[in-house]
Amino acid sequence: MNKKEKIMEATLDLIRDHGFHGCPMSMVAKNSSVAAGTIYHYFESKDELIMELYHYLVAKVVDAAQSGDDDQLPFKERFMRFWHNMKKLYVQDRSIHRFMEQFYNSPYFTEEMEMTDNQWHNWMRNFFTDGINSGELRSGVKPEILSIMVHGTILSSVKVTIYHGKKMDMDQINLGHIAEIVWDGIKKQPEAKS
Amino acid sequence: MNKKEKIMEATLDLIRDHGFHGCPMSMVAKNSSVAAGTIYHYFESKDELIMELYHYLVAKVVDAAQSGDDDQLPFKERFMRFWHNMKKLYVQDRSIHRFMEQFYNSPYFTEEMEMTDNQWHNWMRNFFTDGINSGELRSGVKPEILSIMVHGTILSSVKVTIYHGKKMDMDQINLGHIAEIVWDGIKKQPEAKS
Amino acid sequence: MNKKEKIMEATLDLIRDHGFHGCPMSMVAKNSSVAAGTIYHYFESKDELIMELYHYLVAKVVDAAQSGDDDQLPFKERFMRFWHNMKKLYVQDRSIHRFMEQFYNSPYFTEEMEMTDNQWHNWMRNFFTDGINSGELRSGVKPEILSIMVHGTILSSVKVTIYHGKKMDMDQINLGHIAEIVWDGIKKQPEAKS
Amino acid sequence: MNKKEKIMEATLDLIRDHGFHGCPMSMVAKNSSVAAGTIYHYFESKDELIMELYHYLVAKVVDAAQSGDDDQLPFKERFMRFWHNMKKLYVQDRSIHRFMEQFYNSPYFTEEMEMTDNQWHNWMRNFFTDGINSGELRSGVKPEILSIMVHGTILSSVKVTIYHGKKMDMDQINLGHIAEIVWDGIKKQPEAKS
DNA sequence: CATGAATGAGGATTCATTCAT
DNA sequence: AATGAATGAATCCTCATTCAT
Structure with a gap:
């Protein structure tokens, strides 16, 4: 290194x-x-170090997210691979998530940055756009919304895994269900909803 | 004051x-x-100020969450009230959300605190337990998992509202849909799925 | 109180x-x-509190010093009583000595104070003047000198008692000797010295 | 420097x-x-600065004490050299004495330090042990006691010199006598005394 | 007399940054 | 390129003292 x-x-x-x-x-x-x-x-300065670290990590996250992805696969399969790639990344090394959460809620992260080209948001938008276009995801919901929602849920399930992992004597089956639940929420809905 | x-x-x-x-x-x-x-x-110290502020805000959050709640109502109605209470709280005053995000990812928040009696987690666990017991929510998923997931999604949708709000010219209808999507994910499922 | x-x-x-x-x-x-x-x-102020405390303690010390004193007694007897009174005072309550040592070496204690009427120095000067006048102490040495010397030695022997007391397995006879040694040093000397 | x-x-x-x-x-x-x-x-901190200063001064004091010492000399001569070395050190630069007096009576100086290897106490113990072994000093008194006593008296005579020096118009001869007085107290005593 | 909340100048310590080597 | 001693402004915290009650 x-x-x-x-x-x-x-x-x-x-x-x-x-x-x-x-x-x-x-x-x-x-x-x-x-x-x-x-x-x-x-x-140049500590601020620049932090900013470079941020970009370095975003690249790492995008790399991890698209590992094994293939747009020829059924979208549910692609979604599950994405889900597990992300969970693996965040669970194996908590530092990325912890850095990001603090970064996003610090003055380092300005509104302009959000608006500016952002590799990670772009990647996710494209990913979910694929799912919408292929008719496998709900229509009528913007891909930006889907991506933030899904990512938020991944982070939540990481928290579950990390904090409650052993303590709660939680069987792995239950944890695995979360991805299914989310998929049920975002997949193309049959017709009328209650 | x-x-x-x-x-x-x-x-x-x-x-x-x-x-x-x-x-x-x-x-x-x-x-x-x-x-x-x-x-x-x-x-006593800056640390104590931060810790007291945390507990003060947790109390505020629990208060907001249960505003207008009534266990006689159908659970979907209770869920939607909860959802909108939380979104209102986080969107109207971003400070609570920003504080919490930083707090949870800082050394102030220790694993012990997570395990220890925590008003907010208790409230959420009880809330979702009601839904499971009444048969209106998926069974087979622990209420702790549901609560972390749902809350994570609320936070994500808050981010959507705040950061993308104006920029994306996003119609309110779409945003309102998120609660529905999540509800679809957690509600009692009709039968087996692939 | x-x-x-x-x-x-x-x-x-x-x-x-x-x-x-x-x-x-x-x-x-x-x-x-x-x-x-x-x-x-x-x-009026902290300084005044310290100064009053000083005078309060000086009075206590003088009181202790002259306890049981009687100018009709042989001077060696008076000296021994004085010696043991002081040792008892300092050993029983270390705070007096500790306060004094710090006080004397702090800016609270000015040169003027030293020069000014000082109950304690006066008492000691008078005490040793008695011994010189009665011919029981060395002549040719000012009582001021005798008093500072003797008092310094008492303090030293207090230190011995306190710090080394148990550790050194020191028999009481040896410690008791110190007063004798000092007495030998200050008493009327027979004649020529080596 | x-x-x-x-x-x-x-x-x-x-x-x-x-x-x-x-x-x-x-x-x-x-x-x-x-x-x-x-x-x-x-x-590392102010406390450490004070502690290092203490050790630095102890080394200085030991240096001064043994200046010109020679174990072939008669012990009285060695004693007088020691005495005058110390007086010179303390009188010429009052800072060492003032520091030590405050240090010893402050919480910086703990009982453990007293017990622990202490250059200065070691040096003095060895010095007076020489005098006892050669038969020139009183037997039956531990060297530790002699050293604390003698040093205490030196400090006292320093105080005399400094505080009363000019004021009392004290002739140097008298002051010089103090060492003699102390020597008379600690030297081999002719025979039994009451 | 007594209280103790409030003050703010002053003290110990940290830390991003510079620069001579 | 690399070093790490040196800087001093900024930070957290203390404490003698005041004053409204």
């Missing part, structure tokens, strides 16, 4: 373990085994 | 506008019109 | 246990069971 | 002039011509 990545990974670990607060540059330096001054060769 | 609440509200506003960073005690003092030292009469 | 004394005693205890630093007025208030404001009815 | 020593010396000066109070880090910084933050490169 090159120095720049080492610095970003150290920052990420620090944020996972000690929050956005607990990652002073001095500690980033120590944890990535470089001198404090060296960080400033790779990043 | 008493001084303690004034301090908490000032902190909350600061966190909304400038994130978990960006609320130095000096600014909390200024925004709540008390001297810096006064804060320490009411809170 | 009246309120004023209660405040002074609380201050003294605090200084013994936590040093000159660790006695904020708030804690003095708590430990003496009065409100913070009340202290300012009895003392 | 390196920066670490400059900081310690500035602290010492401040304590001499304004007591253990009266040396805020900001002033230590100013007096040692470094930035406030720099102090924390060399010392």
Whole structure:
């Protein structure tokens, strides 16, 4: 791993373990085994380090999301693969999610950024647009809405897995059901609803 | 409003506008019109202020959630009231949502807290247990799972409303549909599905 | 005990246990069971409280020193009584000595105070002047010098008693010798010295 | 002088002039011509600065004590050299004495420290053990006791010199006598006394 | 007399950033 | 490129003192 990545990974670990607060540059330096001054060769400022880390993680997330995807497959299959890719990513390494949640609710994340081209939102929009166009998903709901909703539910199910995992003696079958429930919610609905 | 609440509200506003960073005690003092030292009469430390603010907001959230609830009503009606109460709460005053998102992903929120008696989780568990017991919700899914899932989706739909609201020129009808979609996902299912 | 004394005693205890630093007025208030404001009815300021405490303790020390003294007795007897009175006082309650040592080496204690009438130094000067005049003590040494020397040695022997007391398995006979050694040093010397 | 020593010396000066109070880090910084933050490169905290200063001074004191010492000399000569070394050290630079007096009577100095290996006490114990073994000092008194006693008396005579020095118009001869008096107290005694 | 909430200047400490080496 | 000592503004917190009740 090159120095720049080492610095970003150290920052990420620090944020996972000690929050956005607990990652002073001095500690980033120590944890990535470089001198404090060296960080400033790779990043103009701490803000820039955080911003680059954000983009680095977005790329990682998109990569994970589309692993094994194939637009020739039935959309339910594609949806399930997406779902499990994301869950795996978030469960295996909590740091990504934790970073993102803090990032989105911090002043680093401005409204402009949201509006601007965003790899991750673009990918999701396209993905769900495919499902709508192929007639396998509900029509009449914008893909942006579907994507935010689905992603929110994935994150929630990650929380369930992580926090309650052992404590609640929850059988895996139940947890697996969540994806089905969500699929039932977004799939093409037969006709009238109660 | 008493001084303690004034301090908490000032902190909350600061966190909304400038994130978990960006609320130095000096600014909390200024925004709540008390001297810096006064804060320490009411809170032992900044950490304690944050923790008390959390509990204060949880109480507010539970209050909002159960507004107009009545266990004699059909569960779909109760669900829709709950849904709209929550959305109203989170959309009208973004500060609660922003605080919570940051809080849950910060070191303030420990695993123990999750496990410990938690007003909000208790309320939600009881609520969804009612729906399961009355046969109006899917059986075979634990109420804890339903509550985390539903709440996660509410938060997501709040994000849609807030961030994309104007930009996307999204008609209100579509947004209203989300609750229906979720209801379709959690309601008693007719029979077997693939 | 009246309120004023209660405040002074609380201050003294605090200084013994936590040093000159660790006695904020708030804690003095708590430990003496009065409100913070009340202290300012009895003392103009913290400085004044410390100064009054000093004078209060000086009086206590003089009282202890002259307990059982009688200028008709042989001076060696008077000296031994004095010695044991002081040791008892300092060993039984370390706070007096600890306060004094810190006081003397703090800015509270000015050179003027040293020069000014000082009950305790006066008492000691008079005491040793008696010994010189009666021919039982060395001549040619000013009583001021004798008194500071003797008192310093008492304090040292208190330190021995307190710190090393148990640890060193020191027989009481040896400790008792110190007064004898000092007496040998200050008593009228026979004639030529080596 | 390196920066670490400059900081310690500035602290010492401040304590001499304004007591253990009266040396805020900001002033230590100013007096040692470094930035406030720099102090924390060399010392973890103010407490650690004080503790290191203590050890630094103990080393200085031991150095001074053994200056010109030679175990081939008669013990009286060694004793007199020791005495005058110490007096010189304490009188020439009052800061060491003032620091020590405050340090020993503050919570910085714990019982454990007293018990623990202590350069200074070790040196004194060895010194007086030599005198006892060579038969030039009283037997039957532990060297620890002799050392505490003698040192206490030196400190007292320093106080005499400093506080009363000019005021009392005390001839140097008298002051010089103190060492003789103490020597008379601790030297091998001719025979039994009442 | 007594209270204790309120004050705000001052103290210890942190931390992003710079710069001589 | 890399270092890490140095900086000093900013932060959290303390505490002597006041004053309305």
